[in-house]
Amino acid sequence: MTTPRESSQQETNITTTVNGEQRSWSVPVRLTLADFLRHELGLTGVHLGCEHGVCGACTVWVDGRPARSCLMLAPQIDGRAVTTIEGIGAPTELHPMQEAFRECHGLQCGYCTPAMVLTAISLLREVPNPSEEEVREYMSGNICRCTGYNFIVDAILRAAAEKGGLG
C-alpha cells in the first residue's frame, strides 16, 4: 500500500532489523513507526487505537524494550531492532504467553491482544514472578474494552507460574 506523500517531503534511509530480518528502506521522515510497520511492511498485527500513546494497542519492542509504535518516527529505528507480534509466534506455533491467553480466555475481540502479549512478556522478563498487583500496574497502559482485564491477569499469572522462562 502506498502512503500519500507531499512532493516537498524529506525522506531518509534506514537500515533496520524487523522480526530478525535486516533490510534497508527509504521512508518519509514524518512517518510513524506504526504506519511504517503496517503500511510498508504489512505487519497488521500492529493495531492502532488512539495514535497518541494512551491505549497501548500499537506496542512493539524496539531493541527489546516495549515501545508505542505511534510515538516513534520511522527514522528513529535506524540501526535498531524491532519485534512485532508476528515475530513472537504463529498460529501453529504459539508463544507460551499466547498459549496462556488462549487457555485463560484472555481475549475477546483481539484488538488489544498483540500488544497485551508483548507487554506481558516484557513484564515477566523484568519481574519473573509478579504479584497480581504488579501485573495490573505493569499492564495499566494497555486498554482492553472487552474482557474487564481479569482473564488477562489470569493468563499472565499462569504464564509466570506454569510456563516459566519466557525470555
Add this chain to the structure above:
Amino acid sequence: MKPANFNYKRATDLKDALALLAEFGPRARVLAGGQSLMPMLNLRLAQPEIIVDIAGLTELQGIDHTSDLRVGALVKQRDAELSPTLISVCPLVPRALRYVGHPPIRHQGTLGGSIAHADPSAELPAIMIAMDAEFVIASATNQRIVPATEFFVSAFTTTLRPDELLVQIILPIEKPRQGSAILEISRRSGDFAQAGIVIVLCASSDGALEDVRLVGFALGSTARRLRQVEATLEGTMPDESSVARAREMLDAEVGATDDIHATAGYRRHVLGVIFERALTAARADSMTGRNGRQR
C-alpha cells in the same frame, strides 16, 4: 500521515546538536524519548519546522556517582527507576518515577525530556524543586547551571532558551535522617495527576521535623514550594492539632483551579488527604535508614 510536515535532523553528538539548535532556534523542537512530543505532533498541537533527534547523544547518558550525583538527561525513566545507585542514594527519584505514565512509556521516556517539557502535573519537576536539584544547560557558546527552583516558569515553559539543551541533572544525595514521600491522585494508574504532593524532611532524634520541604503539583501552572505550610511544620512534633493547623494553612496557600479533570474544591480536599498520608510516610521513611535499616 499524522504529524504535519517537518524536516528531520539526527544529531551525531552534543556539539552537533547544539550547532543545530543555534542554527534553527525557535523553529526546531528537540526529540528525545518522544513520549510527550510525539502525541503533540500526532495531534498537530506542535508543528515545528525541524525535529532535532538527540537520542544518539552518548554524552547525555549514564548515572555518575563518583563525586556528586549526576544523571544524563537522556537516561530512560525506567532505567532510573530500577537504578541501584538512585534507589540507594536518591530514592525519591525512583519513587516518583513509579507515577510517570506506564512502564512501557517509561522505557522510552527520558528524565530530561519530562523535566524540559514542564507539564504542570508531572512528577519529576515537582521532586526536582523539592530536592533543590540543579540542571546543567548547554548552548553552542555557553554552559550554565540553573537551580530547579528557578527553571520552571509556567505550564510547559522553562528558562531554557531555544538554542539551549538540558544535558545533565545534578541530584542531592539523601542526608542521614532524611525521609521523603510523593503521593498523587489520578483517575487510573498512569493518568495525569489531579493533585500531588512531595515532602522531603528530616526527623531529629526526638522526632521533631526539620528542614521541611513541601511541593504541590498538578494544582496550577507549575509545581511550587508551599512555604507557609513548611513554616507551620518546621520544628514541631506532628500531632493531631499541628497537622490540622498545617492542613488549614495548605488550604489557604494552595490556589487550586478548576479544569476538565477536577474542580478546585475536589483538588483542595484530596490534597489535604494525601498531604497527611505523605507526611506520615516521609516521617516513617526518615526514621528508617537506607534499605530499611533502623537508624
